[in-house]
Amino acid sequence: MKEARNPYRDRIAALTTKHGKERAIARPLRVALGLAITVEKKIDTDLLGTFTGEIERVGTPREIAIRKARLGMKSSGLPLGLANEGSFGPHPAISWFVPSDHEMLVFIDDELDIIVVESCLSGVTNYGYQSAQSLGDLECFLRQADFPSHALVVRPNDGLRQGWVFKGVMDIDTLEEAVKRCSAASSDGLAYVGTDMRAHVNPTRRKIIRHTACRLARRLASSCPSCGIPGWGWIQSEPGLPCEACHAPTEVIQQEIFGCARCRYLEAKPRADGREYAEPGQCPYCNP
Ligand SMILES: [Zn+2]
Ligand SMILES: [Zn+2]
Known part of the structure:
Protein backbone atom coordinates (compact mmCIF):
# COMPACT_ATOMS: atom_id res chain seq x y z
CA MET A 1 0.00 0.00 0.00
CA LYS A 2 1.39 3.40 -0.87
CA GLU A 3 -0.06 6.84 -0.27
CA ALA A 4 -2.08 8.10 -3.21
CA ARG A 5 -1.29 11.48 -4.71
CA ASN A 6 -4.70 12.24 -3.21
CA PRO A 7 -6.89 13.15 -6.14
CA TYR A 8 -9.63 14.38 -3.80
CA ARG A 9 -7.99 17.42 -2.23
CA ASP A 10 -10.20 20.51 -2.75
CA ARG A 11 -12.83 18.47 -4.55
CA ILE A 12 -16.54 18.32 -3.66
CA ALA A 13 -18.66 15.19 -3.38
CA ALA A 14 -22.46 15.06 -3.17
CA LEU A 15 -23.81 13.31 -0.09
CA THR A 16 -27.42 12.21 -0.37
CA THR A 17 -29.07 12.32 3.05
CA LYS A 18 -32.09 13.91 4.63
CA HIS A 19 -31.20 12.74 8.11
CA GLY A 20 -28.16 14.86 8.90
CA LYS A 21 -25.51 12.26 8.13
CA GLU A 22 -23.06 15.00 7.15
CA ARG A 23 -22.56 15.45 10.91
CA ALA A 24 -20.86 12.04 10.94
CA ILE A 25 -19.35 11.82 7.48
CA ALA A 26 -18.01 15.26 6.47
CA ARG A 27 -15.23 15.70 9.02
CA PRO A 28 -13.28 12.45 8.49
CA LEU A 29 -13.23 13.03 4.73
CA ARG A 30 -12.17 16.66 5.07
CA VAL A 31 -9.41 15.91 7.57
CA ALA A 32 -7.98 12.84 5.82
CA LEU A 33 -8.45 13.83 2.19
CA GLY A 34 -9.32 17.53 1.97
CA LEU A 35 -12.55 16.43 0.29
CA ALA A 36 -15.59 18.65 0.93
CA ILE A 37 -19.18 17.47 1.09
CA THR A 38 -22.27 19.15 -0.28
CA VAL A 39 -25.54 17.78 1.02
CA GLU A 40 -28.35 16.93 -1.33
CA LYS A 41 -31.23 17.25 1.11
CA LYS A 42 -34.11 17.79 -1.23
CA ILE A 43 -33.97 14.22 -2.47
CA ASP A 44 -36.51 12.10 -0.65
CA THR A 45 -34.41 9.05 0.22
CA ASP A 46 -37.52 7.52 1.79
CA LEU A 47 -38.63 6.75 -1.77
CA LEU A 48 -35.88 4.11 -1.74
CA GLY A 49 -37.58 2.56 1.30
CA THR A 50 -38.02 3.49 4.95
CA PHE A 51 -36.75 1.90 8.15
CA THR A 52 -40.22 1.88 9.58
CA GLY A 53 -41.41 -0.22 6.70
CA GLU A 54 -44.07 1.95 5.01
CA ILE A 55 -42.04 1.69 1.82
CA GLU A 56 -40.11 -1.52 1.31
CA ARG A 57 -36.41 -1.24 0.53
CA VAL A 58 -35.67 -3.21 -2.62
CA GLY A 59 -32.17 -4.54 -3.27
CA THR A 60 -29.06 -5.17 -1.19
CA PRO A 61 -27.78 -2.36 1.09
CA ARG A 62 -24.97 -1.85 -1.45
CA GLU A 63 -27.42 -1.46 -4.34
CA ILE A 64 -29.61 0.93 -2.34
CA ALA A 65 -26.60 3.04 -1.30
CA ILE A 66 -25.35 3.26 -4.90
CA ARG A 67 -28.82 4.29 -6.13
CA LYS A 68 -29.01 6.90 -3.37
CA ALA A 69 -25.55 8.32 -4.16
CA ARG A 70 -26.43 8.54 -7.86
CA LEU A 71 -29.55 10.59 -7.06
CA GLY A 72 -27.38 13.23 -5.36
CA MET A 73 -24.78 13.19 -8.14
CA LYS A 74 -27.51 13.72 -10.70
CA SER A 75 -29.19 16.59 -8.88
CA SER A 76 -25.87 18.34 -8.09
CA GLY A 77 -24.19 17.58 -11.41
CA LEU A 78 -21.08 16.38 -9.55
CA PRO A 79 -19.00 13.36 -10.67
CA LEU A 80 -18.31 12.40 -7.03
CA GLY A 81 -21.03 11.05 -4.77
CA LEU A 82 -21.56 9.37 -1.42
CA ALA A 83 -24.34 7.60 0.41
CA ASN A 84 -24.75 5.48 3.51
CA GLU A 85 -27.08 2.59 4.23
CA GLY A 86 -27.49 0.86 7.57
CA SER A 87 -29.05 -2.48 8.39
CA PHE A 88 -29.96 -3.74 11.85
CA GLY A 89 -30.61 -7.17 13.26
CA PRO A 90 -29.08 -10.09 15.15
CA HIS A 91 -25.26 -10.04 15.17
CA PRO A 92 -24.14 -12.71 12.66
CA ALA A 93 -20.87 -13.47 14.46
CA ILE A 94 -21.74 -13.13 18.13
CA SER A 95 -25.26 -14.30 18.91
CA TRP A 96 -28.82 -14.19 17.77
CA PHE A 97 -29.57 -12.23 20.94
CA VAL A 98 -26.97 -9.53 20.36
CA PRO A 99 -28.25 -6.75 18.08
CA SER A 100 -25.92 -5.30 15.49
CA ASP A 101 -25.59 -2.25 13.27
CA HIS A 102 -24.09 -2.88 9.84
CA GLU A 103 -23.17 0.40 8.20
CA MET A 104 -22.19 0.65 4.57
CA LEU A 105 -20.71 3.73 2.95
CA VAL A 106 -20.46 3.95 -0.82
CA PHE A 107 -18.26 6.42 -2.69
CA ILE A 108 -18.65 6.85 -6.44
CA ASP A 109 -16.09 8.54 -8.68
CA ASP A 110 -17.40 8.69 -12.24
CA GLU A 111 -14.19 10.28 -13.56
CA LEU A 112 -12.01 7.38 -12.43
CA ASP A 113 -14.93 5.00 -12.94
CA ILE A 114 -14.71 3.43 -9.49
CA ILE A 115 -17.13 2.53 -6.72
CA VAL A 116 -15.43 2.21 -3.34
CA VAL A 117 -17.39 0.52 -0.56
CA GLU A 118 -16.49 0.51 3.11
CA SER A 119 -18.51 -1.09 5.86
CA CYS A 120 -18.56 -1.64 9.59
CA LEU A 121 -20.35 -4.32 11.58
CA SER A 122 -20.82 -3.20 15.17
CA GLY A 123 -22.42 -4.73 18.23
CA VAL A 124 -22.66 -1.21 19.67
CA THR A 125 -26.25 -0.24 18.96
CA ASN A 126 -29.47 0.47 20.82
CA TYR A 127 -31.46 -1.39 18.14
CA GLY A 128 -34.48 -3.20 19.58
CA TYR A 129 -38.25 -3.30 19.88
CA GLN A 130 -40.96 -4.41 22.25
CA SER A 131 -44.72 -4.57 22.36
CA ALA A 132 -46.47 -2.80 25.22
CA GLN A 133 -49.92 -2.16 26.59
CA SER A 134 -48.81 0.88 28.53
CA LEU A 135 -45.73 2.82 29.57
CA GLY A 136 -45.26 0.54 32.59
CA ASP A 137 -44.28 -2.38 30.31
CA LEU A 138 -41.39 -0.40 28.88
CA GLU A 139 -39.20 0.42 31.86
CA CYS A 140 -36.40 -1.98 30.95
CA PHE A 141 -36.69 -1.37 27.22
CA LEU A 142 -36.43 2.40 27.59
CA ARG A 143 -33.11 1.99 29.39
CA GLN A 144 -31.75 -0.35 26.70
CA ALA A 145 -32.96 1.99 23.98
CA ASP A 146 -31.18 4.96 25.60
CA PHE A 147 -34.42 6.94 25.64
CA PRO A 148 -34.81 9.95 25.51
CA SER A 149 -31.36 10.78 24.06
CA HIS A 150 -32.32 8.31 21.30
CA ALA A 151 -35.73 8.50 19.64
CA LEU A 152 -38.41 5.81 19.36
CA VAL A 153 -40.98 4.75 16.79
CA VAL A 154 -44.48 3.71 17.88
CA ARG A 155 -47.23 2.01 15.87
CA PRO A 156 -50.08 -0.47 16.44
CA ASN A 157 -48.61 -3.94 17.10
CA ASP A 158 -50.84 -5.74 14.59
CA GLY A 159 -49.21 -4.12 11.57
CA LEU A 160 -48.52 -1.01 9.59
CA ARG A 161 -51.36 1.33 8.84
CA GLN A 162 -51.39 4.57 6.91
CA GLY A 163 -50.96 7.53 9.25
CA TRP A 164 -50.32 5.36 12.31
CA VAL A 165 -46.57 5.63 12.76
CA PHE A 166 -45.21 7.99 15.39
CA LYS A 167 -41.55 8.64 14.56
CA GLY A 168 -38.85 10.60 16.34
CA VAL A 169 -40.54 10.25 19.74
CA MET A 170 -38.11 11.82 22.25
CA ASP A 171 -40.18 12.77 25.29
CA ILE A 172 -42.14 10.73 27.77
CA ASP A 173 -45.49 12.51 27.32
CA THR A 174 -45.51 11.97 23.56
CA LEU A 175 -44.47 8.36 24.11
CA GLU A 176 -47.29 7.75 26.59
CA GLU A 177 -49.85 9.29 24.26
CA ALA A 178 -48.53 7.30 21.25
CA VAL A 179 -48.57 4.01 23.18
CA LYS A 180 -52.10 4.72 24.43
CA ARG A 181 -53.46 5.49 20.97
CA CYS A 182 -51.60 2.70 19.12
CA SER A 183 -52.48 0.00 21.64
CA ALA A 184 -56.14 1.05 21.53
CA ALA A 185 -56.06 0.90 17.72
CA SER A 186 -54.38 -2.52 17.55
CA SER A 187 -56.48 -5.71 17.42
CA ASP A 188 -54.29 -7.28 20.14
CA GLY A 189 -54.42 -4.22 22.38
CA LEU A 190 -50.67 -3.66 22.11
CA ALA A 191 -48.42 -0.96 20.73
CA TYR A 192 -45.17 -1.77 18.93
CA VAL A 193 -42.36 0.37 20.31
CA GLY A 194 -39.04 0.29 18.45
CA THR A 195 -35.81 2.27 18.31
CA ASP A 196 -35.77 5.01 15.68
CA MET A 197 -32.62 4.24 13.71
CA ARG A 198 -32.57 7.43 11.61
CA ALA A 199 -29.14 9.04 12.04
CA HIS A 200 -30.31 12.49 13.17
CA VAL A 201 -32.15 11.04 16.18
CA ASN A 202 -29.70 8.23 17.00
CA PRO A 203 -26.30 9.44 18.30
CA THR A 204 -24.99 5.88 18.76
CA ARG A 205 -25.61 5.12 15.10
CA ARG A 206 -23.90 8.38 14.11
CA LYS A 207 -20.77 7.17 15.92
CA ILE A 208 -20.70 3.97 13.85
CA ILE A 209 -21.28 5.95 10.66
CA ARG A 210 -18.39 8.25 11.62
CA HIS A 211 -16.15 5.23 12.19
CA THR A 212 -17.14 3.87 8.76
CA ALA A 213 -16.35 7.28 7.21
CA CYS A 214 -12.87 7.18 8.81
CA ARG A 215 -12.30 3.77 7.24
CA LEU A 216 -13.50 5.03 3.87
CA ALA A 217 -11.18 8.03 4.09
CA ARG A 218 -8.23 5.72 4.84
CA ARG A 219 -9.13 3.52 1.88
CA LEU A 220 -9.45 6.49 -0.48
CA ALA A 221 -6.03 7.70 0.69
CA SER A 222 -4.49 4.35 -0.31
CA SER A 223 -3.75 3.57 -3.93
CA CYS A 224 -3.40 0.29 -5.75
CA PRO A 225 0.25 -0.86 -5.95
CA SER A 226 -0.42 -1.99 -9.52
CA CYS A 227 -2.53 0.72 -11.21
CA GLY A 228 -2.26 3.62 -8.74
CA ILE A 229 -6.03 4.19 -8.50
CA PRO A 230 -7.32 5.19 -5.02
CA GLY A 231 -9.50 2.84 -3.00
CA TRP A 232 -7.01 0.09 -2.18
CA GLY A 233 -7.92 -1.91 0.90
CA TRP A 234 -9.05 -5.04 2.68
CA ILE A 235 -11.45 -7.26 0.70
ZN1 LIG B 1 -4.88 -30.76 14.28
ZN1 LIG C 1 -5.44 -1.45 -9.44
Whole structure:
Protein backbone atom coordinates (compact mmCIF):
# COMPACT_ATOMS: atom_id res chain seq x y z
CA MET A 1 0.00 0.00 0.00
CA LYS A 2 1.39 3.40 -0.87
CA GLU A 3 -0.06 6.84 -0.27
CA ALA A 4 -2.08 8.10 -3.21
CA ARG A 5 -1.29 11.48 -4.71
CA ASN A 6 -4.70 12.24 -3.21
CA PRO A 7 -6.89 13.15 -6.14
CA TYR A 8 -9.63 14.38 -3.80
CA ARG A 9 -7.99 17.42 -2.23
CA ASP A 10 -10.20 20.51 -2.75
CA ARG A 11 -12.83 18.47 -4.55
CA ILE A 12 -16.54 18.32 -3.66
CA ALA A 13 -18.66 15.19 -3.38
CA ALA A 14 -22.46 15.06 -3.17
CA LEU A 15 -23.81 13.31 -0.09
CA THR A 16 -27.42 12.21 -0.37
CA THR A 17 -29.07 12.32 3.05
CA LYS A 18 -32.09 13.91 4.63
CA HIS A 19 -31.20 12.74 8.11
CA GLY A 20 -28.16 14.86 8.90
CA LYS A 21 -25.51 12.26 8.13
CA GLU A 22 -23.06 15.00 7.15
CA ARG A 23 -22.56 15.45 10.91
CA ALA A 24 -20.86 12.04 10.94
CA ILE A 25 -19.35 11.82 7.48
CA ALA A 26 -18.01 15.26 6.47
CA ARG A 27 -15.23 15.70 9.02
CA PRO A 28 -13.28 12.45 8.49
CA LEU A 29 -13.23 13.03 4.73
CA ARG A 30 -12.17 16.66 5.07
CA VAL A 31 -9.41 15.91 7.57
CA ALA A 32 -7.98 12.84 5.82
CA LEU A 33 -8.45 13.83 2.19
CA GLY A 34 -9.32 17.53 1.97
CA LEU A 35 -12.55 16.43 0.29
CA ALA A 36 -15.59 18.65 0.93
CA ILE A 37 -19.18 17.47 1.09
CA THR A 38 -22.27 19.15 -0.28
CA VAL A 39 -25.54 17.78 1.02
CA GLU A 40 -28.35 16.93 -1.33
CA LYS A 41 -31.23 17.25 1.11
CA LYS A 42 -34.11 17.79 -1.23
CA ILE A 43 -33.97 14.22 -2.47
CA ASP A 44 -36.51 12.10 -0.65
CA THR A 45 -34.41 9.05 0.22
CA ASP A 46 -37.52 7.52 1.79
CA LEU A 47 -38.63 6.75 -1.77
CA LEU A 48 -35.88 4.11 -1.74
CA GLY A 49 -37.58 2.56 1.30
CA THR A 50 -38.02 3.49 4.95
CA PHE A 51 -36.75 1.90 8.15
CA THR A 52 -40.22 1.88 9.58
CA GLY A 53 -41.41 -0.22 6.70
CA GLU A 54 -44.07 1.95 5.01
CA ILE A 55 -42.04 1.69 1.82
CA GLU A 56 -40.11 -1.52 1.31
CA ARG A 57 -36.41 -1.24 0.53
CA VAL A 58 -35.67 -3.21 -2.62
CA GLY A 59 -32.17 -4.54 -3.27
CA THR A 60 -29.06 -5.17 -1.19
CA PRO A 61 -27.78 -2.36 1.09
CA ARG A 62 -24.97 -1.85 -1.45
CA GLU A 63 -27.42 -1.46 -4.34
CA ILE A 64 -29.61 0.93 -2.34
CA ALA A 65 -26.60 3.04 -1.30
CA ILE A 66 -25.35 3.26 -4.90
CA ARG A 67 -28.82 4.29 -6.13
CA LYS A 68 -29.01 6.90 -3.37
CA ALA A 69 -25.55 8.32 -4.16
CA ARG A 70 -26.43 8.54 -7.86
CA LEU A 71 -29.55 10.59 -7.06
CA GLY A 72 -27.38 13.23 -5.36
CA MET A 73 -24.78 13.19 -8.14
CA LYS A 74 -27.51 13.72 -10.70
CA SER A 75 -29.19 16.59 -8.88
CA SER A 76 -25.87 18.34 -8.09
CA GLY A 77 -24.19 17.58 -11.41
CA LEU A 78 -21.08 16.38 -9.55
CA PRO A 79 -19.00 13.36 -10.67
CA LEU A 80 -18.31 12.40 -7.03
CA GLY A 81 -21.03 11.05 -4.77
CA LEU A 82 -21.56 9.37 -1.42
CA ALA A 83 -24.34 7.60 0.41
CA ASN A 84 -24.75 5.48 3.51
CA GLU A 85 -27.08 2.59 4.23
CA GLY A 86 -27.49 0.86 7.57
CA SER A 87 -29.05 -2.48 8.39
CA PHE A 88 -29.96 -3.74 11.85
CA GLY A 89 -30.61 -7.17 13.26
CA PRO A 90 -29.08 -10.09 15.15
CA HIS A 91 -25.26 -10.04 15.17
CA PRO A 92 -24.14 -12.71 12.66
CA ALA A 93 -20.87 -13.47 14.46
CA ILE A 94 -21.74 -13.13 18.13
CA SER A 95 -25.26 -14.30 18.91
CA TRP A 96 -28.82 -14.19 17.77
CA PHE A 97 -29.57 -12.23 20.94
CA VAL A 98 -26.97 -9.53 20.36
CA PRO A 99 -28.25 -6.75 18.08
CA SER A 100 -25.92 -5.30 15.49
CA ASP A 101 -25.59 -2.25 13.27
CA HIS A 102 -24.09 -2.88 9.84
CA GLU A 103 -23.17 0.40 8.20
CA MET A 104 -22.19 0.65 4.57
CA LEU A 105 -20.71 3.73 2.95
CA VAL A 106 -20.46 3.95 -0.82
CA PHE A 107 -18.26 6.42 -2.69
CA ILE A 108 -18.65 6.85 -6.44
CA ASP A 109 -16.09 8.54 -8.68
CA ASP A 110 -17.40 8.69 -12.24
CA GLU A 111 -14.19 10.28 -13.56
CA LEU A 112 -12.01 7.38 -12.43
CA ASP A 113 -14.93 5.00 -12.94
CA ILE A 114 -14.71 3.43 -9.49
CA ILE A 115 -17.13 2.53 -6.72
CA VAL A 116 -15.43 2.21 -3.34
CA VAL A 117 -17.39 0.52 -0.56
CA GLU A 118 -16.49 0.51 3.11
CA SER A 119 -18.51 -1.09 5.86
CA CYS A 120 -18.56 -1.64 9.59
CA LEU A 121 -20.35 -4.32 11.58
CA SER A 122 -20.82 -3.20 15.17
CA GLY A 123 -22.42 -4.73 18.23
CA VAL A 124 -22.66 -1.21 19.67
CA THR A 125 -26.25 -0.24 18.96
CA ASN A 126 -29.47 0.47 20.82
CA TYR A 127 -31.46 -1.39 18.14
CA GLY A 128 -34.48 -3.20 19.58
CA TYR A 129 -38.25 -3.30 19.88
CA GLN A 130 -40.96 -4.41 22.25
CA SER A 131 -44.72 -4.57 22.36
CA ALA A 132 -46.47 -2.80 25.22
CA GLN A 133 -49.92 -2.16 26.59
CA SER A 134 -48.81 0.88 28.53
CA LEU A 135 -45.73 2.82 29.57
CA GLY A 136 -45.26 0.54 32.59
CA ASP A 137 -44.28 -2.38 30.31
CA LEU A 138 -41.39 -0.40 28.88
CA GLU A 139 -39.20 0.42 31.86
CA CYS A 140 -36.40 -1.98 30.95
CA PHE A 141 -36.69 -1.37 27.22
CA LEU A 142 -36.43 2.40 27.59
CA ARG A 143 -33.11 1.99 29.39
CA GLN A 144 -31.75 -0.35 26.70
CA ALA A 145 -32.96 1.99 23.98
CA ASP A 146 -31.18 4.96 25.60
CA PHE A 147 -34.42 6.94 25.64
CA PRO A 148 -34.81 9.95 25.51
CA SER A 149 -31.36 10.78 24.06
CA HIS A 150 -32.32 8.31 21.30
CA ALA A 151 -35.73 8.50 19.64
CA LEU A 152 -38.41 5.81 19.36
CA VAL A 153 -40.98 4.75 16.79
CA VAL A 154 -44.48 3.71 17.88
CA ARG A 155 -47.23 2.01 15.87
CA PRO A 156 -50.08 -0.47 16.44
CA ASN A 157 -48.61 -3.94 17.10
CA ASP A 158 -50.84 -5.74 14.59
CA GLY A 159 -49.21 -4.12 11.57
CA LEU A 160 -48.52 -1.01 9.59
CA ARG A 161 -51.36 1.33 8.84
CA GLN A 162 -51.39 4.57 6.91
CA GLY A 163 -50.96 7.53 9.25
CA TRP A 164 -50.32 5.36 12.31
CA VAL A 165 -46.57 5.63 12.76
CA PHE A 166 -45.21 7.99 15.39
CA LYS A 167 -41.55 8.64 14.56
CA GLY A 168 -38.85 10.60 16.34
CA VAL A 169 -40.54 10.25 19.74
CA MET A 170 -38.11 11.82 22.25
CA ASP A 171 -40.18 12.77 25.29
CA ILE A 172 -42.14 10.73 27.77
CA ASP A 173 -45.49 12.51 27.32
CA THR A 174 -45.51 11.97 23.56
CA LEU A 175 -44.47 8.36 24.11
CA GLU A 176 -47.29 7.75 26.59
CA GLU A 177 -49.85 9.29 24.26
CA ALA A 178 -48.53 7.30 21.25
CA VAL A 179 -48.57 4.01 23.18
CA LYS A 180 -52.10 4.72 24.43
CA ARG A 181 -53.46 5.49 20.97
CA CYS A 182 -51.60 2.70 19.12
CA SER A 183 -52.48 0.00 21.64
CA ALA A 184 -56.14 1.05 21.53
CA ALA A 185 -56.06 0.90 17.72
CA SER A 186 -54.38 -2.52 17.55
CA SER A 187 -56.48 -5.71 17.42
CA ASP A 188 -54.29 -7.28 20.14
CA GLY A 189 -54.42 -4.22 22.38
CA LEU A 190 -50.67 -3.66 22.11
CA ALA A 191 -48.42 -0.96 20.73
CA TYR A 192 -45.17 -1.77 18.93
CA VAL A 193 -42.36 0.37 20.31
CA GLY A 194 -39.04 0.29 18.45
CA THR A 195 -35.81 2.27 18.31
CA ASP A 196 -35.77 5.01 15.68
CA MET A 197 -32.62 4.24 13.71
CA ARG A 198 -32.57 7.43 11.61
CA ALA A 199 -29.14 9.04 12.04
CA HIS A 200 -30.31 12.49 13.17
CA VAL A 201 -32.15 11.04 16.18
CA ASN A 202 -29.70 8.23 17.00
CA PRO A 203 -26.30 9.44 18.30
CA THR A 204 -24.99 5.88 18.76
CA ARG A 205 -25.61 5.12 15.10
CA ARG A 206 -23.90 8.38 14.11
CA LYS A 207 -20.77 7.17 15.92
CA ILE A 208 -20.70 3.97 13.85
CA ILE A 209 -21.28 5.95 10.66
CA ARG A 210 -18.39 8.25 11.62
CA HIS A 211 -16.15 5.23 12.19
CA THR A 212 -17.14 3.87 8.76
CA ALA A 213 -16.35 7.28 7.21
CA CYS A 214 -12.87 7.18 8.81
CA ARG A 215 -12.30 3.77 7.24
CA LEU A 216 -13.50 5.03 3.87
CA ALA A 217 -11.18 8.03 4.09
CA ARG A 218 -8.23 5.72 4.84
CA ARG A 219 -9.13 3.52 1.88
CA LEU A 220 -9.45 6.49 -0.48
CA ALA A 221 -6.03 7.70 0.69
CA SER A 222 -4.49 4.35 -0.31
CA SER A 223 -3.75 3.57 -3.93
CA CYS A 224 -3.40 0.29 -5.75
CA PRO A 225 0.25 -0.86 -5.95
CA SER A 226 -0.42 -1.99 -9.52
CA CYS A 227 -2.53 0.72 -11.21
CA GLY A 228 -2.26 3.62 -8.74
CA ILE A 229 -6.03 4.19 -8.50
CA PRO A 230 -7.32 5.19 -5.02
CA GLY A 231 -9.50 2.84 -3.00
CA TRP A 232 -7.01 0.09 -2.18
CA GLY A 233 -7.92 -1.91 0.90
CA TRP A 234 -9.05 -5.04 2.68
CA ILE A 235 -11.45 -7.26 0.70
CA GLN A 236 -11.77 -10.45 2.71
CA SER A 237 -10.23 -12.75 5.28
CA GLU A 238 -9.24 -16.27 4.26
CA PRO A 239 -9.40 -19.19 6.71
CA GLY A 240 -6.90 -22.04 6.66
CA LEU A 241 -4.40 -21.35 9.45
CA PRO A 242 -2.64 -24.72 10.01
CA CYS A 243 -3.12 -26.64 13.25
CA GLU A 244 -0.11 -26.51 15.55
CA ALA A 245 -0.24 -30.28 16.20
CA CYS A 246 -1.18 -31.88 12.86
CA HIS A 247 -0.74 -28.97 10.39
CA ALA A 248 -4.18 -29.53 8.84
CA PRO A 249 -5.93 -26.33 7.71
CA THR A 250 -8.49 -24.94 10.19
CA GLU A 251 -11.31 -22.42 9.96
CA VAL A 252 -9.10 -19.85 11.71
CA ILE A 253 -8.13 -16.88 9.52
CA GLN A 254 -4.78 -17.40 7.79
CA GLN A 255 -4.45 -14.32 5.63
CA GLU A 256 -6.08 -11.03 4.69
CA ILE A 257 -6.75 -10.27 1.04
CA PHE A 258 -6.34 -6.68 -0.15
CA GLY A 259 -7.65 -5.49 -3.49
CA CYS A 260 -8.09 -2.61 -5.92
CA ALA A 261 -11.29 -0.65 -6.63
CA ARG A 262 -10.72 -0.95 -10.39
CA CYS A 263 -8.19 -3.54 -11.60
CA ARG A 264 -8.03 -7.19 -10.59
CA TYR A 265 -4.78 -6.90 -8.66
CA LEU A 266 -4.84 -8.62 -5.24
CA GLU A 267 -2.33 -9.07 -2.45
CA ALA A 268 -2.48 -11.62 0.35
CA LYS A 269 -1.01 -10.52 3.67
CA PRO A 270 -0.33 -12.74 6.69
CA ARG A 271 -2.28 -12.12 9.90
CA ALA A 272 -1.51 -8.78 11.49
CA ASP A 273 -0.91 -10.48 14.86
CA GLY A 274 1.84 -12.71 13.41
CA ARG A 275 0.12 -15.94 14.52
CA GLU A 276 1.28 -18.87 12.34
CA TYR A 277 -0.61 -21.81 13.88
CA ALA A 278 -4.08 -22.50 15.22
CA GLU A 279 -4.67 -24.17 18.59
CA PRO A 280 -5.31 -27.93 18.34
CA GLY A 281 -8.60 -27.12 20.10
CA GLN A 282 -9.66 -25.22 16.94
CA CYS A 283 -8.68 -28.12 14.63
CA PRO A 284 -11.35 -30.34 13.01
CA TYR A 285 -9.05 -33.39 13.29
CA CYS A 286 -7.47 -32.94 16.71
CA ASN A 287 -10.72 -31.73 18.28
CA PRO A 288 -13.58 -33.03 16.14
ZN1 LIG B 1 -5.44 -1.45 -9.44
ZN1 LIG C 1 -4.88 -30.76 14.28
